Amino acid sequence: MFGFKVVRQNHVGLIETLGKYRREVDAGLSFYVPMFQKVRIVDLAMIPLSLKGYSVITKDNAEVQTNVTLNYHVTDARKFEYENSNSVESMVQLVRGHLHDIIGKIDLNEALGSTSKINADLANAIGDLTNTYGIKVDRVNIDELKPSxxxxxxxxxxxxxxxxxxxxxxxxxxxxxxxxxxxxxxxxxxxxxxxxxxxxxxxxxxxxxxxxxxxxxxxxxADSKYFTDQQIQAFADLANSAANTVVMSKEDIGKYSEIPVTAQVMNQISNK
Structure with missing residues (x-):
């Protein structure tokens, strides 16, 4: 008696005989013996995974909370199912360990300002996990770095x-x-x-x-006539004033008395 199993597109079937891996079948219709065999279906499509609230310590002993998203797909169904009890969890632990190492080598300010570099370093550190877990990480991104x-x-x-x-x-x-x-x-x-x-x-x-x-x-x-005229004018003003005393040297009296106008003025002064 035979049974059949339809394997969907982008999946593979792993046929086990009495619990032991026997062969791999591609998408489509596959036959197996129900009493002795079992078909384990493995999804090969890209799967998103979110890692939230993971705490890491920076070089300057600052605690930060990280939210990381990644996309992966199964590249080797046999290794994925049989060589690790939980390949996804093993991959997650590897991602967290590398993230801890990368951020632990830089200080807080550098970590907050260089998430794109951390993403690149983390992707390089993870590499191809096909040989170990049968998984390939297609994309990894730090969505948030939040200090405590x-x-x-x-x-x-x-x-x-x-x-x-x-x-x-x-x-x-x-x-x-x-x-x-x-x-x-x-x-x-x-x-x-x-x-x-x-x-x-x-x-x-x-x-x-x-x-x-x-x-x-x-x-x-000016010639001497000008000064003589000024002196005569002064005597005239003196004659018309209330003064009645003129002090002059003997030489000046003789000189001015020779001038008729001056003599007349002096006489006027004397008669006051």
Whole structure:
């Protein structure tokens, strides 16, 4: 008496006779002896697997939680079923061990910022597991690297401290810059005022010097008649004033008395 088994597409059948592997059959219809034989079906399609909440320690002793997803498929059904009691679990343990080694060689900041490199290193470390477990890992990816709650809190405190420090430095720099600008403005104003005053003083001195020079030039070019006329005018003003005393040297009295107009003025002064 024979039985038959339909093996689906992308699967293989492993026929066991009295519990011992006998042969492998491909997809399609297969016959076997029900009392003595058994058909074990193995899926060859790609299978996704998620590894969540795996804890690893970085080089600087920081604990991080990792979530890893991978895709694998069976490449050797006989090794997959018979040479390991649980080939999938063996593969998972291998992935976790390599992940622990890779992350354990780098510090927390580097681990958080280089997941793509960790993915590549992990894929190279796993390699082809066909000869060992009859499995090939097609893709492995670290979906999340999350520090522990205590480390996350410490990082947040550090970030806040850095922000506050940066803000304090910026404020201090702004105030210092404002004081610098204000001081420079006051100094510039003081210098400008002093410069203007100095220029004004120089201008007044130049004007006075020019006035004196012109007066000296005029006096140098005037003849004796001019001075005599000025003296006569002075005597005339004196005659019309309330003064009645003129102090003169003997020589000046003789000189001015020779001038008729001056003599007349002197007589007017004497009669007061």
């Amino acid at each position: 709650a205590s480390i996350t809190e410490s990082m947040e405190k550090q970030i806040r401290a850095d922000r506050e420090k940066t803000a304090a430095i910026a404020k201090a720099n702004g105030e210092a810059r404002s004081i610098e600008i204000e001081t420079k403005a006051r100094n510039d104003a003081t210098v400008s005022t002093a410069k203007a005053q100095a220029e004004a003083t120089i201008a007044r001195a130049d004007a006075k010097a020019y006035e004196i020079k012109k007066l000296n030039d005029m006096l140098a070019s």
